[in-house]
Amino acid sequence: MSSRTRDRTNEIGLEFTDYKGQPTTLCQGCGHNSISNQIVQIAFELNVRPHEIIKLSGIGCSSKSPAYFLGMSHGFNALHGRMPSVGTGALLANHHLKAMGVSGDGDTGSIGMGQFKHICRRNLRMVYIVENNGVYGLTKGQFSATADEGLELKYAGYNEFPPIDLCQEAIVAGCGFVARSFSGDPTQVRELMKAALSHGGTAVLDIISPCVAFNNVDHSTKSYTYGKKHEVPLHDIGYVPKREEIMIDEYGPGEARSVELHDGSHIILRKLESDYDPTDRLGALARLEEALETRELVTGLIYFNDERPSLAEAAGLKDSLPALAHLPDEKLRPSRKKLDEVMARFL
């Protein structure tokens, strides 16, 4: 980002700094900080209105980060592993809000596994970022369920168990937007985040985000060095906002594929891996499986499917309706006549 970006205001008259949060209290070099920065930037670039966003998280270093971006948006740092349920309540209470959720691999893959699976199944419309570092950062470095099998770390010791693949988990649970990225690849992170914000259901971003304090040894798949060396992007990604639709044609056909998102914007995927089709559920699972074996960090939009209604839609909360939270008393209390009618039925 050029220093010019930082100075100018965006189309809704906000400055870059308006999208910042409190100064971070995370470690210097922590991947999570980089991700927070990308959120600030895309919000600025997309002319996001801060009050239309809520920030959600569970507990952990990662889950602290919503304090460090979008200071003008309401935020809720909930309980360990329980961001999904809190998000479900909040987004049903006000289905016009967009949610930017940040969780950790411990928060999502261990204590939060159940809620994570069920939010995917219900297709709650929110961006669900997992800042995945293979350890519990905030409690000082124990292995999480995404740690490499056989990894040995100074504090955590030796890991006996195979890693859980959160992208596979999301896909199997019915999630329609599943991406993986690397905090060391900010460009890709940004494009994926933008697309995720435009998606009409749960959008899971599993972002490898190295913990420099506890899991940054070179052979760990969650380290910077490893990520830098082994990242395999499936495609080049470009996000095109709705109002710039016209530009889509600029992307030559053939090697690039354009996918329309819920809000009318598009994501352009320029294939790097020739036969990868992100709309093929099994193919996606297979590619993840392969990457697990080869220890590659495949990144990109791994699976996409926007056929299922979001939870709010399934609940009948149409876009045109006011938020439940803002309904006036008249809508909340049936008339006296109705009460009489109901009681009459009991007589």
Add this chain to the structure above:
Amino acid sequence: MSSRTRDRTNEIGLEFTDYKGQPTTLCQGCGHNSISNQIVQIAFELNVRPHEIIKLSGIGCSSKSPAYFLGMSHGFNALHGRMPSVGTGALLANHHLKAMGVSGDGDTGSIGMGQFKHICRRNLRMVYIVENNGVYGLTKGQFSATADEGLELKYAGYNEFPPIDLCQEAIVAGCGFVARSFSGDPTQVRELMKAALSHGGTAVLDIISPCVAFNNVDHSTKSYTYGKKHEVPLHDIGYVPKREEIMIDEYGPGEARSVELHDGSHIILRKLESDYDPTDRLGALARLEEALETRELVTGLIYFNDERPSLAEAAGLKDSLPALAHLPDEKLRPSRKKLDEVMARFL
């Protein structure tokens, strides 16, 4: 089973009735009862020593059933969704025990999802039966997470959400023995159970077990009628106990495949579906995916892989060691000298 079976004693001198439990209190015709009966029978046939088995369950109609089989085995009807953790503790306390666990689709797929995934990941050696009926039987018929999308039931109403496939979930979580069956196919249920008992890690049996009270409409994939019509067995299954190894040769090669299990017994799979390979993880996921789309009830040993150590093995609890629960005091309390040594280090 012939009436003769019921009379005679097995090789360890127990009668068939010795393997029974209390009379069932479940509904007449409930699939769960049929499964209990198969457990009684295989225990009898396999000459199981009742005290070497523990019965485990969560909460639900299904979870009540351990009271109705193996009355001479210790049992623990735990909390809703928490059978896996209780089982983990019990089987680490005494790693010589074998566990027969019975859960429901609510117990496993909803409240128990997290523990279910993590028991698979840790590969706790136990038989984990899900008596899957797509509803919460005991609370009178609400949809569970395995209910068909779009299903309409008298009490539960209309189901908006796609079903969770517990076999896929188990596979993705790292489970090495994943089977599906149908309570209306007792022969297959029995052979799979026997093999599961011989497996060296978590063995998940997802058994469709119709709830005659709340989910038995013909078009529900969890009903009897549907199961009878749409069951697609992947193979004929035969279990061969260790001491009868010699018989294996009787199965002609080519169309049959023999897999050796942890305890030296074998399972013989005579292919019905020509190219199905239960050791191919992706193939298994794919076949399940296909079945989900075609609404087929594919049954059989869907995935098998016994390469990972069980949790007890990973914890260093070798078969040759006595159970932790039975260690004598001398093993449990280090000597006075050791205490002095430890304290000396602090000086």
Add this chain to the structure above:
Amino acid sequence: MGVPQPTTGVAPDAGRQQEQRVNDFAIVVATANGTGSQTSNLTILRALFKMGIPVNGKNIFPSNIQGLPTWYHIRVSKDGYVARRETSEVLVAFNQATVNQDVQELPSGGICLYNDDWRSMPERDDIVMYGIPVNEFLREVGARGKFRDRFTNMIYVGALAQLIGIELEAIEEALNYHFGGRQKIVEPNMEVIQLAYDWAAENLEKRDPFRVERMDETEGLFLITGNEAAALGAIFGGMTLTAWYPITPSTSVVDALTAHLPALRNDEEGNPTYVVVQAEDELAAIGMVVGAGWAGARAMTATSGPGISLMAEFAGLAYFAEIPAVIWDIQRVGPSTGLPTRTSQGDVTFAYHLGHGDTKNILLFPANPKECFEFGGTAFDLAEELQTLVLVLSDLDLGMNNWMTEPFDYPEEPLKRGKVLSADQVDRNWGRYKDVDGTGVGYRTLPGNEHPLSAYFTRGTGHDERAVYSEDPDKWVDNMARILRKFETARQIVPGPVVDEAGAAIGIIAYGTTEPAIEEARDRLAAEGVKTDFMRLRALPINDEVRNFVERHDRTYVVEMNRDGQMHGILQLEMPDIATKLLSLAYLDGMPLAARWIAESLHAMEKEITG
């Protein structure tokens, strides 16, 4: 202290049987679960009610779907007593599995209707036996399959009606009600009933004193379960989100919500103004409620014991981050899974302190359907006014059984949405957790508020008045002191106690569904010369009235349905200087308390004290 145990099986009033017993006895119907006998039993209950006779029905059912014994108790009371009677004089013995015990429990002089096809029946010469040839009837009406069970149950309705004098018109009305007027179902049932009715007229010779007679005591009243009333209360109280996980006996709260919401709360275009989500477990259910409460919805869940345990962590968050949330706890017997289909008041202490650390929650105690309806809205008002968790402690007896009630009052007061700032009300001075008026309650903003200064970050960690993270010791102390101030504010605005006082030396304090038994016990005691005053608590924390009541009386008994005298303990802590004036009468066996137990226990303790 020697609290006498309830006796079962022996009628305290056996002996004085031979006078006519009109509208003053109890009926028990013994059947097997899952046979549809609920319909028959409710029909009897409703028919009696339609005859103008005060009634109450209590279903004593097993934790099972089909086949285990279940008992339905109907109390018929010209005096309007609706508490549980331990003894029933009229037994409908239609479950062979329990008939021996059932007959044994009949008081001398009692009557027993039974299925005459059974080979053997227990013998007693001090009761009256009426056998009914069930199979013959079934053959006659040609019932097959599941209809056998259903019709069998209608047979005892007809025979009983004849025997004790229930009017057939009342029964037909009741059936009409039950089946929503669908004649196709009503008619064949009425046919069976009529058949049995006529048969009984011809074949059974009345040899007992139990009879019902039309009265005029139920005019304007109706029958409803507490859970359905609670659901209606929530609907008229502006509920916008319910998240829940099935658990007996709370499930029917949500069933009733789902049944009534479309008609009552879809807007003109048929769009919902609410959402009901079945969560994957109780942790998720309460999480959704807290998320929704934070975002401005009136959100609730309904659960029971095990669910309360699982909600503890979120309860603490709601308390500490000050988020409105409502939990209906339809209490069943704990600890643990306990007796899932039996009633209790056993969660009081645990709910009061739900969540680790220093936590004090607001509790409401409805005693009847009317209060369930009322508290359906009050709970939201309090949660939003005080920005905290409110737990409504109902119980299985109230929630799942049918109670007579006066019509519900339409809520006149507007919804109390508490201190919420709109975009044009926010300014630089605002701080989320500032106590600007001494109530302890700060102003909040909702997500979506367009004012650039309206955003704040909600957390369960230490924070200052502006919701900024803080580990500062003094800020922690100040914040927690302010939260405690809210509890003091609550004392003044929660529903106060209901008092029935006439200068007696002895007081009784209770809460929730023990009320009818206590009222009956007081009458009994008064008849025996022991006068009592009565205060029924409707909420915690209490206000000064309670202390004054205790001070005014020599002794006050706290009556409740749990083992440990939980409310008794809470009250003692509220008034340690007069703690010994509070005596505990606590008992829990899963059955609703009976007047006899209360009266006898209190009497016994009085004797011990006064010598």
Add this chain to the structure above:
Amino acid sequence: MGVPQPTTGVAPDAGRQQEQRVNDFAIVVATANGTGSQTSNLTILRALFKMGIPVNGKNIFPSNIQGLPTWYHIRVSKDGYVARRETSEVLVAFNQATVNQDVQELPSGGICLYNDDWRSMPERDDIVMYGIPVNEFLREVGARGKFRDRFTNMIYVGALAQLIGIELEAIEEALNYHFGGRQKIVEPNMEVIQLAYDWAAENLEKRDPFRVERMDETEGLFLITGNEAAALGAIFGGMTLTAWYPITPSTSVVDALTAHLPALRNDEEGNPTYVVVQAEDELAAIGMVVGAGWAGARAMTATSGPGISLMAEFAGLAYFAEIPAVIWDIQRVGPSTGLPTRTSQGDVTFAYHLGHGDTKNILLFPANPKECFEFGGTAFDLAEELQTLVLVLSDLDLGMNNWMTEPFDYPEEPLKRGKVLSADQVDRNWGRYKDVDGTGVGYRTLPGNEHPLSAYFTRGTGHDERAVYSEDPDKWVDNMARILRKFETARQIVPGPVVDEAGAAIGIIAYGTTEPAIEEARDRLAAEGVKTDFMRLRALPINDEVRNFVERHDRTYVVEMNRDGQMHGILQLEMPDIATKLLSLAYLDGMPLAARWIAESLHAMEKEITG
């Protein structure tokens, strides 16, 4: 009641500074988190200890991994006081972010070592400032990268040592201890220290009275954290399974287990006689403990507030199904996530009643590492003897800070494994839940028992004496009454209170880590003419001694670190007739209680009472 608030910042004893202050002051080291200053601070602590001077160190750290302010308090006390001092006379100001506040909090006459490279320093003329040219040193030793931080911290060690007289040999010993004798690490650190030491000798002119001098008061003692002591206690107490989920401040219990187990508990062939499982969350952790306890293991978990909330449902199961289980609750500040790195005694009430329904759990309260070690085994003994859940309530201050301790006593008593029947002891009369001896505790069998009658079905639902499912009301009552009997049995076998009594009119009751502050406060009060007796509780439920103590005294103050006076309430309920003799002194701001607060608060209340 007007409990005075702790004052911060002003030294109560400022003024009388100019005499020599030998071995009687406090040091505070202000640094940033994650810079490795822990090593330096522990080195100072240990060096002082090695000089024979009574010390105590308290780490006041943020909930963060790197960069936020942290303070390490070292109290040096010739009189052996180890409680927290609110004021420290010696400040090592090595965190620029907090230096203003840190300097401001120094008492008049205090001293400040600071980094002389900083541009500006707050000015005060009533303190002594010693600037150290840190960058110059770092250049000199050529420190780069992360070594800069580490060496910076060693610089203040050296300078401080010179200034107040810590012996270099003691420091070297301490470093040797810390780095396990690895000279490669010790040497470069010693080099820096020596450099700073020498520099200070030449460049800093001592202008203050604070000095340490060798004593002989720590001979035979050692320094250890409560959590490490707890782990050792569990290891010598026969722990066979630990299942846990990371949470501050309990994590180091398990870290210590993992560190010590292989050497102490692998058998001759190197096979483990234990297993430690990191669970996926606290629900699973306690589930594993309960499963293991059922199967015969000595199983435990360690957690803190939020974990306790999540364990509520299983706690109720362990209580009701009567399964031995041990939870170490290393208390931090709640409600909710609260202050994760601050200490409290806030979970008492919640833990006591953990689980819905009528539940009463056994609680142990260790006050020092020696008791942590002892209770490591006692908790298992009690859990197995009483077949129930035992919670050990330690706290962050005890668990994570280093305390001087006498050597631990080797446990002489054999493990108490409780009533377990082997295969040859089972017979037809046996019933799992039969009370055969009036203690309430039945005999259990373990899975794997070969006797054909030994099997039973464990459940959280109602059951009879033979563990058969039952909804029978009387059976429920009997069973719950028996379980309550176990609680009465517990009174006699849990660790009794420790009493220090000499006929004073005023009593103090406390528990856990408030003890040192209370002892110091009592000395202060005695000096002011207020004599007190002291009883320290070590467990709930209490025995008669406690009541007798309260009876013997005019008034008894219950001192504790929570907002609501939780133990005070519990004790009042145990003795309602004398409830008003119990007064509450409760305060929680996350810092360990200080003697000053206790003494002043008690004094103030005494004045109010005695007029």
